[in-house]
Amino acid sequence: MRPPTTSVAAEATRVVGAARTMRVRSASAPPPGRPVNEDLVFRFGPLAGLLDGATVPEGFDTGCVHGPSWYVRHLAARLGLAEAARPTATLMSNLAAAILAVxxxxxxxxxxxxxxxxxxxVCLLRDGGDHLDYLVLCDSPLVLDAGGVVGVVTDDRLETAMAGLRTTLAAVPAGATDPVDRFRRAVGVQRERMNRTHGYWVAAADPEAAFHAVTGTVPLRGPGAVRRAALLSDGASALVxxxxxxxxxxxxDVATADGPGALIDRVRVAERDHPDRLRRRKRADDASVVLCEFDAE
Known part of the structure; x- marks a missing residue:
């Protein structure tokens, strides 16, 4: 389910409403045995966020002396500054400003x-008093419990781009290239499709990407009010x-009753024991959850 106010392009300045209490719990962890977490969760006042840095495949250049963990730290800090300076600006505008600053x-x-x-x-949620603004860019979904109906806001353009890539590679005879060459070709094509109109969009060096995010507004009052929301990296959404x-x-329900950390524990069990674990591109991934809860009126 995608809330009816979702938009991937439109932008309008909104007025921040009266302050309310948004209770936030979060957890974020790298896979066992890997010390560096390329995810980041944060909260700056009414803004809660989750960033999932793109892992650079071994042997590939980025043209940059910094890594994904550096990037997500700086982007989060710049988002906080943008929100403090312009609390009534749209999430799109503040994300664009943050990308430009980084x-x-x-x-x-x-x-x-x-x-x-x-x-x-990027996955962002901002409490505006009587409404919530959200932004989803690339494959970090937002789960909303609104009026007792649970739905998800997703940006599926990366998956669509990769599905097309898998179809293209499947047409290449198995003996035509070795697995390393096929992998390198796949990474090259994915990079060509990043931040392109017929590809997918992600926060990187071009602030234009912010204006291609999936955005919307949902109420915090009335019969359709949001009571719970979860921001997820794809490492955590893998459970679904x-x-x-x-x-x-x-x-x-698991995140609410047992906490975000318990949800990540379930991810680790699945990565170790589930029959489908060997089909994944990554055997294990960083996993992050931000749970936001709001009082009923």
Whole structure:
């Protein structure tokens, strides 16, 4: 389900409403045995967010001296500053400002026009008093419990682009290229489709990407009010989207009853034991959950 106010292009300035209490719990962790977490969760006043930095495949250049973890830290900090400076601006505008500011943070050592430049998904939720504004860019979904109906806001353009790529590669005879060449070709094509009209959009070095995000507004009052919301990296949403162990309502219930950390614990069990684990591109992934709860009127 995608709320009816969802838009991938329109933008309008909104007035921040009266302050309310948004209770936020979160958890974020790299896979066991890997010390660096390329996800980041944060909260700045009424703004809650989750960033999932794109892992750079081994042996591939990015044109940048920084890595995904550096990028998500700087992008989160710049988002906080943008929100503090312009609390009534749209999430699109503040994300664009943050991306532009991080571009300056790179300095002169990085080639920011490189197709593999460091990048991140973005999932944002902002409490406006009587409404919530949201923004989803790339594959970090937002789950909403609105009026007792649980639905999900997704940006599926990366999956669509990759499905087309898989179809193209499947047409190449198995013996025509070795697995390493096929993988390198796949990464190259994916990079060519990043931040392109007929590809997918992600936060990187071009602020234009912010204006291609999936955005919308949902009420915090009335019969259709949002009572719970969960921001997820794809490492956490895998419980629904890849392993099929929960539906979106079940995922929200686990996060609410047992906490975001318990949801990540379930991810680790699935990555270790589920029969479909060997079909995944990554055997294990960073996993992050931000749970936001609101009082009933």
């Amino acid at each position: 571009r300056s943070d790179h300095g002169d050592e990085c080639d920011l026009d490189h197709p593999g430049t460091v990048s991140s998904t 989207e890849q392993f099929g162990l929960l539906d979106w309502a079940g995922l929200l």
